[in-house]
Structure formats: structure tokens, C-alpha cells
Amino acid sequence: MISASINQQHIILFLILIIFFLFSFIWYRSDFAHYNSECPEMIHKQDNGVQDKTSVKPNPTPTPKDTIVLVWNWPWGQQFALDKCTELGFPGCKLSTDRSLYGIADAVVIHHAAIGNKYALPQQPRPSFQRWVWFNLEPPLIVKNLEMMDNLFNATMTFRQDSDIFMPYGQIETMKEPQNFSIPKKSKLVSWVVSKWYPGVRRIAYYEELNKHVPIDVYGAKHMPLSVKDFHLTISQYKFYLAFENSIYRDYITEKLWPNAFGSWAVPVVLGTSRKNYEQFVPGDAFIHVDDFPSPKELADYLLELDKDDVKYQKYFKWRSRYYVKIGEGRPYQYCTVCAVIKKSPRYRVVHEIAKWFLKDV
Incomplete structure (x- = not known):
């Protein structure tokens, strides 16, 4: 008799648990559906909790399969x-x-x-x-x-x-078929756009020495002004662009190379990670690396040499017949x-x- 009573208690407890889980599941599904119906009406808030009334973007409504x-x-x-x-x-x-x-x-x-x-x-x-x-x-x-x-x-x-x-920050993609291209007309030599002068970083010291041997037009903070609208039109007039990174760090190749230099059709002179690392991202004949020269003076001499030799200069554009630049999306x-x-x-x-x-x- 005692054993039968215990078994009945177990059965009742098991049935109660099943009912509880079924009720919880039904409640969760109905609550989630109710939330989804309300979600489109919500207003974005900035991280500080203040409503952004100038840029209201409703959150897309997720479904259970999303x-x-x-x-x-x-x-x-x-x-x-x-x-x-x-x-x-x-x-x-x-x-x-x-x-x-x-x-x-x-x-x-x-x-x-x-x-x-x-x-x-x-x-x-x-x-x-x-x-x-x-x-x-x-x-x-x-x-x-x-x-x-x-x-x-x-x-x-x-x-x-x-x-x-x-x-x-960008990628080189292969074209389906080779394409013809034309290089924008160049009337100026070297440019650099820089907004922050971090003390002690290599690019500042290198620029100061390089500028002793070749003229460099500098745009940005505390230099010649240049609007975003006029950026590519201005820089495309230069044969070379200093794509100098603020940090020398593996894989750190930023907008200085991608939209700034490549997007303006200026040959990039890069300072940053190693040439070997750059060549994991872009063709080796698409850029000039400062580490290829013993000193800034030798680099300046080479740039001046290319300025006088159109055939040698145009070799830095041959890759564009096979590849195109894809900027970050x-x-x-x-x-x-x-x-x-x-x-x-x-x-x-x-x-x-x-x-x-x-x-x-x-």
C-alpha cells in the first residue's frame, strides 16, 4: 500500500511538471510575438540615453529564424x-x-x-x-x-x-578580363594629408628629413586646408602620395593607402608594416616602400628620377589592368x-x- 501511494505521488508530480513546462512555453511564444509587434514603433536612443530626433531608424523586426x-x-x-x-x-x-x-x-x-x-x-x-x-x-x-x-x-x-x-580597410580584387585605363594628368610631385601629429612616431621624423630633399605639399590640420569634397580631385594632380601610417603594426594598412592614394591615382609611398606584409594585400609594383631605400635622401632622389622618366613612372600603374581596388563597404x-x-x-x-x-x- 505504501509503495502504491508513492508511485501515485510520482505520477502526479510528473504530470504537474509537464503542465508547468507547457504553460511556460506557450507564455514565452506569446510574449515574443507581442514584443515583435511592438518593436517597429521604438525610437533609437544614443548611448547616453538621449533620443536622437534627427535620425530615427526603426529596429528591423526579427523572427525566430533570424x-x-x-x-x-x-x-x-x-x-x-x-x-x-x-x-x-x-x-x-x-x-x-x-x-x-x-x-x-x-x-x-x-x-x-x-x-x-x-x-x-x-x-x-x-x-x-x-x-x-x-x-x-x-x-x-x-x-x-x-x-x-x-x-x-x-x-x-x-x-x-x-x-x-x-x-x-580595403582589398584588391581580380578583374574578369584585363581592362584599359588612363592615368590622370599630373602637374605636381608629392603630397601628404595628415590630421594628427603623434610625437615620437616614425612618420614625422621621416617626413621632416625627406622634405629636405624633395618638396612636399602637406594638407590637413595646421597645414593647407582640404575638404572631403575636393580631396581626390586635388590629390590626383600629384604623382606621389605619402601613405604614412601612425603605427608600424602587422596588417595595419589603412585609408591612407586605399581611398587616399589608390582612390586618387597617386603612387603611394608607404611607411608602416613591412613590404612583405604589404604584398599580402597589394601587388608589389603598386607602391614604393620607404624601407627599400637606405635613407630619406635616396628615396627623394628616386622620386625625382621617376618624375623625369614617364616610362618608369607608369610601371607603377600596370597592375590596374588586372586588378581593381575595393574600399571597405x-x-x-x-x-x-x-x-x-x-x-x-x-x-x-x-x-x-x-x-x-x-x-x-x-
């Missing part, structure tokens, strides 16, 4: 359209800034520059399926607060090729790429020490 990427903070405070993934070739990807989706988001992309302390990070525990993506396109010279990122992230998105999500593309990578690569890892990984080549 891969959801949560934009935790706007990169440099600059908002962008969140509904472009399908248009850009990433169907089933939804970007959102709505932090109430944190519990179901497949990835949370955190732009490093906006994180001043740990309280700017998500405070809830990370779901086991979720990726925290460390997004940074700046070199070690500029990046701060790396140590507080330890044991938090399980994906990286940077300009480094060994990142989980590789995000270069912009913020929506970057974040939609996160979605695509997560779909294809579900592997899980933890970056125990962001600083150790990012600074290992400094």
Missing part, C-alpha cells in the same frame, strides 16, 4: 541603417540596437572605443550560445583599456588577418558580416587576454 546581431554601441557615435543585410547579400540577418533582445541575440558587437569602463559593457551573464565580438580598427598606439577586456570576449573583429572576423556591411561568419562558423572560443593577443606584435 540570426540577430545586437549593435551594443554606435561606432564613434555614428548611426547607420540597420535594415541593409538582405540588400547587401546577407539574408536572415537582423541588426538591432534594442538591448532588450540581449537574451536571444546570437552576437553582441561591442566597439572598443566607446568602452571607458566595465559598466559600459553588458551586465547580465552571457548566454552560452552568444558571441561577444570585440570590434576595433585602431592600432595599439591609440587603443586603451585592453586589460579590462580579459575573459569576456569569444570573437574578434579587427584589421588583423588572424581575427575571427577579418575587416580590412561601411558599417552595415561590417555588422552583417558578423552575422554571416556566425552562421558558417559556430565554433566557440574565449579570448582570455585581448591585450596579450593584440599587442603580441608590438
Whole structure:
């Protein structure tokens, strides 16, 4: 009798548990559907909590089948359209800034520059399926607060090729067929556009010595003004452009080469990572590297020599018959790429020490 009574209690308890789980599942589905119906009416808020009335962009409505990427903070405070993934070739990807989706988001992309302390990070525990993506396109010279990122992230998105999500500033693509091209008319010699003079960095000292032997027109802060509108038209008049990076760091090849030099059809004179590293991204005959010369004077002599020899100068453009330059696609593309990578690569890892990984080549 006692045994039969215990068995009946077990059966009743089992039935109660089944009813409880069924009720919880029905409640969750109805609550999620209700939330989706309300989501389009929401207004974006900036990270400081102030409504941005000048740029209202409704969050796209996710469905249970979508891969959801949560934009935790706007990169440099600059908002962008969140509904472009399908248009850009990433169907089933939804970007959102709505932090109430944190519990179901497949990835949370955190732009490093906006994180001043740990309280700017998500405070809830990370779901086991979720990726925290460390997004940074700046070199070690500029990046701060790396140590507080330890044991938090399980994906990286940077300009480094060994990142989980590789995000270069530009790329060289092969043309389907060779194309003819024409070089813009050149009437000036060397130009440089620079906005920040970091004390002690190599490019400043190199420029000052190079300028003793060849004239250089400098644009930017504290120099000749140059608007964004007039940039390419102005720089295309020069035969050479100083694509000098502020940091010498592996894979760090920025807009100074891509849109500035290549986009203006000026032969880039590069200072940065090694020639070998540059040639992993661009043809070796597409640029002049400062390290190919014993001193700035020898480089200046070579530039002056090319200025007098059109045949030798034009050799730096031959690659353009076979390749074209693809500039970075912009913020929506970057974040939609996160979605695509997560779909294809579900592997899980933890970056125990962001600083150790990012600074290992400094």
C-alpha cells in the first residue's frame, strides 16, 4: 500500500511538471510575438540615453529564424541603417540596437572605443550560445583599456588577418578580363594629408628629413586646408602620395593607402608594416616602400628620377589592368558580416587576454 501511494505521488508530480513546462512555453511564444509587434514603433536612443530626433531608424523586426546581431554601441557615435543585410547579400540577418533582445541575440558587437569602463559593457551573464565580438580598427598606439577586456570576449573583429572576423580597410580584387585605363594628368610631385601629429612616431621624423630633399605639399590640420569634397580631385594632380601610417603594426594598412592614394591615382609611398606584409594585400609594383631605400635622401632622389622618366613612372600603374581596388563597404556591411561568419562558423572560443593577443606584435 505504501509503495502504491508513492508511485501515485510520482505520477502526479510528473504530470504537474509537464503542465508547468507547457504553460511556460506557450507564455514565452506569446510574449515574443507581442514584443515583435511592438518593436517597429521604438525610437533609437544614443548611448547616453538621449533620443536622437534627427535620425530615427526603426529596429528591423526579427523572427525566430533570424540570426540577430545586437549593435551594443554606435561606432564613434555614428548611426547607420540597420535594415541593409538582405540588400547587401546577407539574408536572415537582423541588426538591432534594442538591448532588450540581449537574451536571444546570437552576437553582441561591442566597439572598443566607446568602452571607458566595465559598466559600459553588458551586465547580465552571457548566454552560452552568444558571441561577444570585440570590434576595433585602431592600432595599439591609440587603443586603451585592453586589460579590462580579459575573459569576456569569444570573437574578434579587427584589421588583423588572424581575427575571427577579418575587416580590412580595403582589398584588391581580380578583374574578369584585363581592362584599359588612363592615368590622370599630373602637374605636381608629392603630397601628404595628415590630421594628427603623434610625437615620437616614425612618420614625422621621416617626413621632416625627406622634405629636405624633395618638396612636399602637406594638407590637413595646421597645414593647407582640404575638404572631403575636393580631396581626390586635388590629390590626383600629384604623382606621389605619402601613405604614412601612425603605427608600424602587422596588417595595419589603412585609408591612407586605399581611398587616399589608390582612390586618387597617386603612387603611394608607404611607411608602416613591412613590404612583405604589404604584398599580402597589394601587388608589389603598386607602391614604393620607404624601407627599400637606405635613407630619406635616396628615396627623394628616386622620386625625382621617376618624375623625369614617364616610362618608369607608369610601371607603377600596370597592375590596374588586372586588378581593381575595393574600399571597405561601411558599417552595415561590417555588422552583417558578423552575422554571416556566425552562421558558417559556430565554433566557440574565449579570448582570455585581448591585450596579450593584440599587442603580441608590438
